[in-house]
Amino acid sequence: MSENNISEIDKELLDILACPVCKTEVKLTEDKKGLRCVNCGRIYPIRDGIPVMLVDEATFTDNQNKG
Secondary structure, eight states: OTTOOOOGGGGHHHHOBBBBBOOOBEEEETTSSEEOOOOOOOEEEETTEOOOGGGGGOOOOOTOOOO
């Protein structure tokens, strides 16, 4: 299993995942290494094909602030 390979994530799982903060939809990042919340911009990493939907693990896009 290759690290961060989105093809290893079930498409049905992607359809039901939501940001744990905003409860809104997440989309795959362009580099396919994370899932970005469409509302707050948090990016949740994908490790070993598994989305890590923990707030403490999330990062922000360059144009978003944590505050």
